[in-house]
Structure formats: C-alpha cells, structure tokens
Amino acid sequence: MVADAAGVSLPTASKVLNGRADVSAATRARVAEVLREFGYVPQAGRRTVAPARVADLVFDDLRSTYSLEILRGVTEAGAEAGVDVVVSRPPASVESGPLTPEDTWAQRLRSGGREGLIVVTSELSLAQVESFARAGLPLVVIDPLNLPRVEVTSVGATNWSGGLAATEHLLGLGHRRIAYAGGPLEASCSQARLHGYRAALENAGCATDPELVLHGGFQYGDGLDMGTRLLALDMPPTAIFAGNDAAALGVMEAARRRGLRVPEDLSVVGFDDTVLAERSTPALTTVRQPLQDMGRVALRTLLRLAAGETLDSHHVELATNLVVRDSTARIPDQGGR
Template sequence: MPPSPRRATLATVAASAGVSVATVSKVLNGRSDVSPATRSLVQSLLQQHDYVAPAPRREQAGLGIVEVQFDTDLNAYSTEIIQGAVEAGAEAGVGIVVSIRGGQARTTAWARGLVAAGRRALIAVTSELTAGQPAALNRARLPLVLIDPLNLPRTRVTSIGSTNFAGGLAATQHLLSLGHRRIAYVGGPATAACNQARLHGYRAAMEAEGAPVLPGYVRSSHFHYQDGVEGGAAVLDLPHAPTAIFAGSDEMAVGIMEAARERGLRIPEDLSIVGFDDTQIAKVTSPPLTTIRQPLREMGQAALRTALRLAEGERVDSHHVELATELVVRGSTAPVPHRL
C-alpha cells in the first residue's frame, strides 16, 4: 500500500471549527451540552477531515479483535476458513468476529466504523473490492488481508490463496489419465482470479494432451450448488455431452451430480466428476467426491497471522502467498466407459 496520509487529530478539527478540543470531544462522545449549530459544524468537519478515532492502546484493549468478512452467505468453504482463523486467533489471544457485508458499500465511514468498534485488522474472503475500499482502510490505518479475492485492486494489497492453476492442471490430468477426452469445466465467475487460474490449468492440461475443448464445454457462473445444477444441465444436454466434468468447487460438483441424476446418469460409471476445495461435502456425497484439496483452514490461519503482523507494523515477506493444493481421489471418477 502507499504511505498512509497524516491522520487528522481533534486539534485539527477544533482549529477548523474555531472551538476547543474539549468541545469536539463532547460532540464525539454524544454529550448534550453543545449547541445544535456547533454540533452540526463539528460533525461536518469530522467527516471532511476523515477523522478516525485512535484505536485503544494495546494495554487498555488487550490483543483486540480481527473481523473476518464475507460477501455472501456462509457455506462449507466459509466454515473451513473461519475454523482456521479461530484456531490461529486462540493461539494469539485474539478474538474473531464474522460478518457478512453482501452488496453494501464500503466507504470511509465503513472503515471508521471498524476502527471505532476496536477491530485490529480485517480479513475479507472472496470479496470484490474497488480501489477506493482498500484506500479507505489505509486512511483508517486498518490492515487488510484478502483470501481468494474475486479481483485484485490496482493498489497493492496482501492476499492469501492457493495454487489454483496447479489444482486445475492436476484435476484435468487425472481425468485424462482415466482415458477421458470429452472433459468440460463448470466454474465460478469469469472475472474471478481464482477461477481464471483453475480454468487456465484445465486448458493447459487439455492442450498438452491434444484433447480439444469443444464448444459449450466451459461454463462460468458462481461457486454455488444451484449454479452447478444449471451448468451441469447445460453441458450434459450438448449433442456431444462430456464423459467427465471438472467443477470449480465442491458445491458446484454436488449440483452437477444432481443434474446427472435427473438425466439417469450414474457416477462414475457414466460420468466422472472432480470438485475443488475438499470441504466436508466432498466426504459425504454418494459416491464420495474426487476433488482438489485447497488448504482452507491453513489459509485462514495464515491470513490471521499475517493480519496481526501488519497490525503490529511489521513488514511481510510477500504480498501474495499461495499454499499448495493436492488431488484427493475418491469414488466419483473412473475410466471412460468403453462404449463411448
């Protein structure tokens, strides 16, 4: 991130308003012994100066709280991230708060609110951020760590991910090794960095083997169950349907299983499926899901520890860290049917 601008102080606001520091402090604390006109003027200047109340000193506030923020409803993927963050937080004596922002705007007031609530750092998971949002956090001097960001703002931010390209490559190579050539990819948002890397791994494996990617074999949506049902239906209804599908997430893979079931297809006898994440879902499907293990708990732990280092003013060795993925073979993949 660029160097932080100088933080406005109570004295700065008081001088602009032509009142005492004590008066500004009364306005901040909601005291009633301030005239409405003075209160309105001070509040306006606090906003103009982007004033952020200083965080409580560590000896007063303890080790503090780190917020883990999601853009969408929690699922099996989210649970693994949270578990890792909570485990690392317990080791460090730090509390964890989980929130869902949805589509709400992230502004300077949002950043100030996090600091006022005593947050020491923010971990944003699978979020889509504008350049202004990390800048708002930077002005508030609140460290930000991203996990699997859907996009990377132009400003330099610290992020934690996994080897998505290698995972996509391994998933597709596994299916190719079983004799499949008609392999489709049903993934997440086309603009998401993690999805692009998985798709590129898939394409690289297919190209290296000389296996064509047929029209309609690549689908982009979201990483959710219903998207898997719809994406799976779309590729399975093609004139030359795939014999195997690589799904961008375990949730999508389960949705594809349902689309296959609706069409009377057996897994893996008629259709092989590989997921991505290795959440608890992968172990309880029928048959159990072959998938790419993404070290989600370790990613949550790494994000928490990195956030605390940044909160202490330490420098990090790298602004982007990728943890290794690995193929986990279970019962949802098998050699290509001989009749095809």
C-alpha cells in the same frame, strides 16, 4: 519520555497505559515495546485492563462449508494469539455491488480499535482499499474476486496447478471430452482453475471445445444448471471438472436426472475438499484447498501488518493436492453416449 521515545503524543501514550481502545494496533504495539524497553511495571494496586484485541472477519456468504472451514482456521489462530474475531457481512448486500460506504465502514472499524480486517471472497473497489489505508486499517483478503491493486495482501491456493491436476487425472482415465463448470467469470480463482484446465488439455494434444466451458457460480444450483446444459449437448462430456464441491454435487444431480451413473457414465471432479466431498454418494474426487491453513495464515499475516512489520510478499499461495475418491473412473472402452 515514553511518548517521545515512541513518537506519539502524551495523550496517546496515556490512552495506551490506561487500556483505551481508541488507539491503532500499530501505535499500541509501538508504545508497548517502548514500555518494555524502559522496564515499566504498573503501580501496585492499580488495575490495568488490557484492551481486547479484535479483528474483523468479513464474508460475503456465510452459508457454505467453505466459509466454515475458513472461519475455523481464523478463530483458531486468533485464540492462539489472544485475538477475538468478529464475524460480519459487508455493509452493503452482495446484490447492490461493491462493499459500501467506504469511509463510513473504515471509520467504524477504526473507532472500535480493530487490529484490521480479513475479507473473504468479496469484490473490493479501489476506493474501499484506499479508505482502509487512510484509516490505518491493515487488510488481508482470502480468495478475492479481484485485486484493485497489487499491494493488497492476499492469501489463496495454487488454483492453476489444482485445475491442471484435476484435468490430468481425468485425461489419465482416458477422458477426452472434459467439461469445465466453473465459478464466476470475474473471479481470479475461477480464471486460474480454467487456465490450469486448458493447459492440461493442451499438453495432452486436446483442443479446448468452447461448448464444454461454462461459468456460473459456486452454489449447488449453479452446478445443477451447468451440468444440465452440458449433458444436453449433442456430444456431451464424459467428465466434468466443477468449480467447487457444491457445484460438483449439482452436476452429479443433473446426471442422475438424466439417468446417468457417476462414475460409470460420467466422471466428476470438484474443488475445495470440504466435508461435502467425503459425505457425498459417491464420494467426490476433488482438489483439496487447505482452507483452515488459509484462515490461520490470513490472521497471522494481519497481526504482522498491525505490528508494522514488512512482508516478504503481498501474496501467499498454499499448495493444493488432488484427493481421488469414487466419483471418477476410466472411460469405458465400448459404448458411450
């Protein structure tokens, strides 16, 4: 009767009753709901071991403070929901291209009884997304490099308005030669921040100088390289908006090597507001992403998908805000470089 009401086979209902892990999260939730409706109570003396609920959290980079903040948010939400979080890397290295092999990875997760997976800042192929769907694995991505199709559920921040706010702050301090040292060109978040930067310049009547726009990566070394190139220009910028905090610190080091002071000679703005920002010297002005909240929302959204719920939107953006510290200052009235 329970199996019929839940629309599953008798063996599947039996697996749920006996705490077996090889049942999808959505099926297990449906059978559990029917059991509650029937007022099912386990027989006295019978040991029923509830299967552990597990979600996979996949990072392409586990070294950054950005990743640690996301991890903290996901695990805190998991603890509240009684869900264990397993942290892993994509099966294939980042250097070898998109996450592969698709079906092998999906089936491994499916056979392990996973609730689904959260993928952070990785490139996903359409084949991978389709393999997860075939395996019945809910998928949520955080700050994806790309979205193979619009139906993919994602969690991010208001990158465009963050880029706008960072650039408007520098414009308000009198800067007009403002550079953008962004992340990978193909990254959606980098593009959105670049568009916000351009919108602020356009609103202020300033043309975008192609020489002042560079794309690299989100690591310290990327910022150092881009900062070095920008400050070597015949007409170098007086301010640089970097793609994230780590890159901003690299820009600050490039300035130091040229004998420039931050913020007296060069203003620098980052993005993320990780622990690096407040501990740098000088403390970094940056755009705050609510990284822990993004992790919490991603885990809760994954559990809703696993329970078969319909979402109001496939994409959630949490608000950013500018945090002004000591790395930005008004451009000097006299002098210049």
